[in-house]
Amino acid sequence: xxxxxxxxxxxxxxxxxxxxxxxxxxxxxxxxxxxxxxxxxxxxxxxxxxxxxxxxxxxxxxxxxxxxxxxxxxxxxxxxxxxxxxxxxxxxxxxxxxxxxxxxxxxxxxxxxxxxxxxxxxxxxxxxxxxxxxxxxxxxxxxxxxxxxxxxxxxxxxxxxxxxxxxxxxxxxxxxxxxxxxxxxxxxxxxxxxxxxxxxxxxxxxxxxxxxxxxxxxxxxxxxxxxxxxxxxxxxxxxxxxxxxxxxxxxxxxxxx
Numbered sequence: 001x002x003x004x005x006x007x008x009x010x011x012x013x014x015x016x017x018x019x020x021x022x023x024x025x026x027x028x029x030x031x032x033x034x035x036x037x038x039x040x041x042x043x044x045x046x047x048x049x050x051x052x053x054x055x056x057x058x059x060x061x062x063x064x065x066x067x068x069x070x071x072x073x074x075x076x077x078x079x080x081x082x083x084x085x086x087x088x089x090x091x092x093x094x095x096x097x098x099x100x101x102x103x104x105x106x107x108x109x110x111x112x113x114x115x116x117x118x119x120x121x122x123x124x125x126x127x128x129x130x131x132x133x134x135x136x137x138x139x140x141x142x143x144x145x146x147x148x149x150x151x152x153x154x155x156x157x158x159x160x161x162x163x164x165x166x167x168x169x170x171x172x173x174x175x176x177x178x179x180x181x182x183x184x185x186x187x188x189x190x191x192x193x194x195x196x197x198x199x200x201x202x203x204x205x206x207x208x209x210x211x212x213x214x215x216x217x218x219x220x221x222x223x224x225x226x227x228x229x230x231x232x233x234x235x236x237x238x239x240x241x242x243x244x245x246x247x248x249x250x251x252x253x254x255x256x257x
Contacts, residue, residue: 009074012067027067028118034060035115035150042157042171064114065094089116112154115147141215148211152204153178160197167191182208232256 011020037053037060045053068090075081082091092113119140157174160167167190168174177190181204192198233239236254248255 005074008070009076012071012074027064030060030063031114031117038112038154039171042161042174061094061097064090065097068094086117086119089113089119093117112151112158115150119144119147145212145215148207149175149178149182152182152200152207156192156197156200156204159194159200160192164193164197178204181205182212184208 011017011023013020034057037057041050041053068087071087071090072078072081081087153171153175156177157168157171160174161169168177173190177192180187180190181201184205192201234249234252234254234256236249236252239249239251243250246256
C-alpha cells in the first residue's frame, strides 16, 4: 500500500518510532559511507576495490535522489522547501544525477557537500545521546567546524590534485592545508598553484577569520556559563541547568527545590 504524503513526511522527520529511526539512521550512515568512499578514493587502492566503491557510491547517490524527491513530494509548501538550507544541501549532493553530461570535475566538486547533510541530524539530537541544550550546542558547533573544513578539503583536493599531484597527494594533505589555512597559521609548506585553488584559499582564510573565532568564542561562553550553573531539574519544563543562586526557573518560573 502506497504511503500518503502525510505519512511520508512524518517518517522522514520522525526519530521516535522504529520506522522513523531506521530511515534516518540509514540516511546518516549513507552520508558517512559516501564521504568515506571519497576519502578512500584519494589513496592508491587496487582498481577492483575502486570499481566496487564507485558502484556503491552510485547506488548511494540514487538513494539520496529518491529521498530528495520524496521530501519534495511530501512538503506542504514545495517552493519554501526547495529554497530551505537543508534542501539546497540535498540538491547539491544529488546534482550529479541531473548534470551527468557536464564536466566531471564540476560534478565531483559538488559531491563533497554531502557531509553537510549530517547537520540536520545534529539539530535533531539524533547522532549522539545529548540530553542537554548546551550539549547539543557543543555538538553542533564542533560538527559545523569539522564539516566546513571537510568540504573545503574536498574542494581544494579536487582543484589542486590534477595540476599539483606531488603536493596534494591525498585527502589528508588537503585536510592539513585546510586546517592550517583556516586557522591562519599558514606554514607555507603546502601551497596551491591554480587560480581556482588560490581563490579557494582566500575563501578559506576569510571563513576561518570570520567563523572560527565566533564558534570558539561561543564554545568558551557556553563552558563558562555551564561552570557557573548547578544541575537541578525543573519540575515544570525539565530544564536541567540553572544559575547557582536561582530560586525559580528562568524558562517557566517554577520554584526550584
